[in-house]
Amino acid sequence: MAAVSGSLIGVLFVALFAYLDWLTHRSLPVAVGGAAVAMTLILARGWIGRRLLQVPAVAQLPPVARRLLLALVPLLYFMVRGAGTSGAGALVLILSMLVAGGLALAAPSLDGTLRGFYAARNRALPAWLRAVLVPVGAILISFLVVHGSLLDLPALFGGQTNSPASPAGREGRFALAIILSGVLGMLLLREEEPS
Amino acid sequence: MARLAAATIIILLTAAPALADDCNVFINPEDCENTAWTVGAVATAAAAAAAATALTRSGTRGPLPRDEGECGAEIHDLDGRLNREVHALETSIDRFNREALGLDSQFARAIRTYRDEGEIEWLSRAKHARRKLQEEALPDIQRGIPEVMALWRHREAVYQHCLSRGMLPQGTWRREAPSFNDLMPLPDWSEDNPPPFMEEAEAEAGVRTPPDHDALIDSLGKPGTTVIDPSNAHNLGPPELVGPGGTIKVPPTAPMWASPLDGVPIPRPTIEGGTVTVDVGVVKGTVRVTNDGGKLAISGTYEVPFGGGNVQDVKRLQKMLAQINQQMREAGMEVKSIDASGTTIRIRTGPIEGGS
Numbered sequence: 001m002a003a004v005s006g007s008l009i010g011v012l013f014v015a016l017f018a019y020l021d022w023l024t025h026r027s028l029p030v031a032v033g034g035a036a037v038a039m040t041l042i043l044a045r046g047w048i049g050r051r052l053l054q055v056p057a058v059a060q061l062p063p064v065a066r067r068l069l070l071a072l073v074p075l076l077y078f079m080v081r082g083a084g085t086s087g088a089g090a091l092v093l094i095l096s097m098l099v100a101g102g103l104a105l106a107a108p109s110l111d112g113t114l115r116g117f118y119a120a121r122n123r124a125l126p127a128w129l130r131a132v133l134v135p136v137g138a139i140l141i142s143f144l145v146v147h148g149s150l151l152d153l154p155a156l157f158g159g160q161t162n163s164p165a166s167p168a169g170r171e172g173r174f175a176l177a178i179i180l181s182g183v184l185g186m187l188l189l190r191e192e193e194p195s
Numbered sequence: 196m197a198r199l200a201a202a203t204i205i206i207l208l209t210a211a212p213a214l215a216d217d218c219n220v221f222i223n224p225e226d227c228e229n230t231a232w233t234v235g236a237v238a239t240a241a242a243a244a245a246a247a248t249a250l251t252r253s254g255t256r257g258p259l260p261r262d263e264g265e266c267g268a269e270i271h272d273l274d275g276r277l278n279r280e281v282h283a284l285e286t287s288i289d290r291f292n293r294e295a296l297g298l299d300s301q302f303a304r305a306i307r308t309y310r311d312e313g314e315i316e317w318l319s320r321a322k323h324a325r326r327k328l329q330e331e332a333l334p335d336i337q338r339g340i341p342e343v344m345a346l347w348r349h350r351e352a353v354y355q356h357c358l359s360r361g362m363l364p365q366g367t368w369r370r371e372a373p374s375f376n377d378l379m380p381l382p383d384w385s386e387d388n389p390p391p392f393m394e395e396a397e398a399e400a401g402v403r404t405p406p407d408h409d410a411l412i413d414s415l416g417k418p419g420t421t422v423i424d425p426s427n428a429h430n431l432g433p434p435e436l437v438g439p440g441g442t443i444k445v446p447p448t449a450p451m452w453a454s455p456l457d458g459v460p461i462p463r464p465t466i467e468g469g470t471v472t473v474d475v476g477v478v479k480g481t482v483r484v485t486n487d488g489g490k491l492a493i494s495g496t497y498e499v500p501f502g503g504g505n506v507q508d509v510k511r512l513q514k515m516l517a518q519i520n521q522q523m524r525e526a527g528m529e530v531k532s533i534d535a536s537g538t539t540i541r542i543r544t545g546p547i548e549g550g551s
Contacts, residue, residue: 009251013243071249099245104250145235190250
């Protein structure tokens with residue numbers, strides 16, 4: 001069973017962000033243009049990575065640090081385009097980096113314990129399905145935890161919510177959603193690898 | 196499938212604004228930016244994307260091998276890349292060290308040429324060769340070493356992974372970390388900072404640069420080469436003319452106009468084509484040293500207030516030169532040759548042929 005391709009995950013997330021951006025800002029040039037640029041960067045990431053690794057300062061960074069720097073990109077997108085006036089930008093950025101960094105550092109020591117789970121998961125779910133489940137799971141978590149009801153999910157496709165809610169004052173819900181989505185990402189995507 | 200995808204995209208793009216919270220009004224885009232579900236969806240998706248990025252392997256490397264065949268293939272592939280990169284790096288380091296070592300003799304020759312003939316070209320070439328090593332070869336090597344070590348660490352991790360699961364093909368060996376020779380330091384020689392071995396070689400060959408008049412007499416009384424250059428030429432006059440600290444000492448019998456020069460530091464002369472030029476303001480002169488049948492001779496011109504003439508007509512100078520020649524003869528030495536073509540004057544002395 002092959003590991004989930006980094007390109008596939010990247011492309012799925014870019015498509016999701018582009019749709020959410022269109023939904024909230026209604027600016028086609030930003031949504032489509034931004035997605036095109038991001039997808040080009042994702043598809044050329046091998047070429048870009050090889051050239052960046054020729055810079056001594058980048059080459060000397062541990063792989064985990066390089067991945068965490070890359071992980072800042074979607075969070076910066078949230079701060080710039082997604083946070084609105086909710087005031088949740090800094091909280092989401094800091095907590096997400098803590099969760100991502102903690103999981104990345106803890107994962108190698110958990111790999112041994114989870115080896116059986118990884119094998120069973122890979123037998124049951126094809127790689128592409130696991131890649132799709134990560135953003136889908138994140139959306140479900142956001143509706144369930146941050147918004148408060150899965151029944152309002154049709155709002156994502158033009159439907160109406162039955163329980164309108166403001167994002168302000170929901171820091172605890174944001175924190176829980178971030179932790180849950182991080183753990184879900186690890187359970188679906190993590191492959192055992194050399195430390 | 197393609198039609199379905201196209202239809203989905205069209206529906207999504209033409210869909211009405213989200214009818215949630217204030218979004219159903221959509222007076223302006225900010226309405227939709229500030230609902231719990233839209234902000235929450237972007238935030239949670241961003242957090243998931245960050246975690247996915249941090250937890251998945253980046254780059255072109257695939258997943259870890261899962262059976263003996265994959266272990267053998269990956270280790271074989273990594274060994275091939277390591278062999279190539281280690282060999283290329285070793286070759287670069289050897290070449291760098293060889294060229295760095297060659298720079299010593301290249302600089303010695305270049306500095307000697309510069310000193311003797313005033314020829315700057317060889318010095319420029321040596322400096323260019325050093326700059327090329329420092330700015331091109333050295334960064335390549337310094338970048339290459341961590342890259343090779345990172346590749347080796349990956350090979351070691353794959354080896355340990357396969358070993359711990361009993362998936363190592365028979366005969367697979369544990370590879371030691373590559374090690375490389377130290378890089379030779381690059382010399383920083385220049386005309387002002389010549390290589391020490393060059394000075395030693397010159398001393399062994401009897402090349403002397405006397406700092407004052409007494410050392411000059413002593414050097415001319417020995418076989419070897421006495422060097423006069425701008426660094427010592429101004430200080431080689433006799434004690435009755437050169438005071439402490441390289442100042443002018445005006446004799447009591449000198450003309451009145453010379454009195455203000457008493458105690459003035461002697462300026463460094465210039466030497467071009469073997470001709471020494473001295474400029475003390477009111478006194479200017481050019482002097483050329485020649486070999487007159489084994490004796491030192493001088494020629495040239497001078498200018499003083501209200502006059503001037505040839506230096507060979509100045510009795511005091513002639514008397515001084517006669518004393519030097521006399522001291523040389525007493526030491527059994529004569530002038531063999533004078534090389535005065537560049538910025539230095541090199542007087543080669545040796546035993547008087549057939550002399551006492």
